[in-house]
Amino acid sequence: MRIAEILVESSPTPFWDILKQIGVDEATGILPRWYPDWRQWRSDNPWDYSSLSNYKRMIEEAGFKLTVIEDNPPMDKIIYGLPGKEEQLENVAKLIENMGKLKIPIWCYNWMPDGWLRTRTALRGRGGALTSGFDEEDLKEAPPPKLGKIDKATLWKNLREFLKFILPIAEDANVKLAIHPDDPPLDEVRGVARIMNTVEAFDKLIEEFPSEYNGITFDHSIFSLMTNDLVSVVRHFLEKKRIFFVHFREVIGNKSKFEEVFIDEGMTRQFEEMREYIKHGFYGPFRVDHTPTLLGDTMQLSVPGYSVLGRIHAIGYLQGLFRAAAESLGYYQ
């Protein structure tokens, strides 16, 4: 299977070698935001050609194919439709064009005005492993974020304008746009609307922009919170050929209140889902996501859910699941 595990470090670490050893040959990258000079001087933005090509070379030297960029230049003014959005649009265009020149085929972005949300980042999961969760109640007193409230209609309008602008650029550059669902997939949080939170919303997006460069980052957990029949939803978007990238993790709960759990603790039909991917010729890229942090986990990063040991376990699990699905479909006879 093709796993493109996310690399968030600014230079190669022992974890990168470990990933190669356990069978990961592709990478999901972020933008190289760190300063190349300790005087904090840089002559190019992280999405400019030089920055991005240096970054890609570093990842290739470490043995990975750079398959996805899961990051973006600032887009808050684009999402909110505020003055200054033109410059932000230019930067996104540059990123896509440079990805095209560098043959990085997939861009993962989202349309959340307030980002992905967790309100608990020190929960204790199985065996005391550190994990994260979300509870809408925790935010009931929280005022709107910096840029204020926004409604669904405006979010849709701005997303349509964005795609009208960026899709032709992506098509020319041969870069696939893979929108990530809202996490959590609520209708509104802190007075801020969310729109990419139902199966219907993704259908609408695909129908309105039928380009084969307009697709989805299929986040297993978030979609599992939107439907009672995840396997059919996977099949639906695979039939439309609009799944470009998969995030695989498990949560327990509902979209208003959930906890991240170990990948083997979920109750979804993972095997049937995996069979759908293979039946439709989709072998990846997959990556694991939000794994609990184990005792003594050697590199707990600033972002919860991205430690080393937890990911080794989840990657092994995903490989076992995929192998079983492939064998059930006639491989390894």
Add this chain to the structure above:
Amino acid sequence: MRIAEILVESSPTPFWDILKQIGVDEATGILPRWYPDWRQWRSDNPWDYSSLSNYKRMIEEAGFKLTVIEDNPPMDKIIYGLPGKEEQLENVAKLIENMGKLKIPIWCYNWMPDGWLRTRTALRGRGGALTSGFDEEDLKEAPPPKLGKIDKATLWKNLREFLKFILPIAEDANVKLAIHPDDPPLDEVRGVARIMNTVEAFDKLIEEFPSEYNGITFDHSIFSLMTNDLVSVVRHFLEKKRIFFVHFREVIGNKSKFEEVFIDEGMTRQFEEMREYIKHGFYGPFRVDHTPTLLGDTMQLSVPGYSVLGRIHAIGYLQGLFRAAAESLGYYQ
């Protein structure tokens, strides 16, 4: 699934907590051979009641059920049929009786006069991971081991005598005897015969001793070197209800020359095998075995193949495989 991972440490380590976190609730233990007193004085043997009950309590305090003992008092004189075997038999009897008193249900032993063999312990596998292998050629100049040569007929005779003695004790104690196949499953090494190296040999053992306490530790890799239809062999022994314990790992090669590889690199029909276990109501105990050692692996033990990171990966894989097999048989609807 029921995983009884082997614990070879003399006291609880962070790895034990990690095992609990990734979902391992049972343990395969060894005998507590370390000295309880730094003057190297001990009033009991490791297989005596006090030693074994202290050991079991320690494992239970760490949160595991002690399901298997994969270790034995010295048995070389029993296997060779030499003077002194009576005392060794007494000690094995004590072990089994004490396991019975302590409700440790499975004993894993083997009948190799010269133990399990690897001739390469610093091979480089995928991504440079450290792994081990066997090559019969490496031993062609090697003289017989300390106790000398032995032939098949003698090994069979001594095994029969052993089982005649020990099986009634195991039945009384309610302890299942799970013989491990010869590793590698060659006919002879260094002038020393091996007998538990074919499917027919296990059939013979089961037929001659039809007790439901006389069974097998099904080592996936070793049996894969004995047959071209591993799934049928698994089914065969499950139908006879004689698989008590499973070791799961992968090798590439043949019985004369092979390398241990990552669990996802094997070419066996793992999914169908796992389905057989579930179809026959066998949920465990399983354990992983001989995993490659990853870069920076936090605890490489003296025995090759038992490091921490490699095992976290393999346990995840096994869980994913088992989950897929269970779902394919109607679980997780």
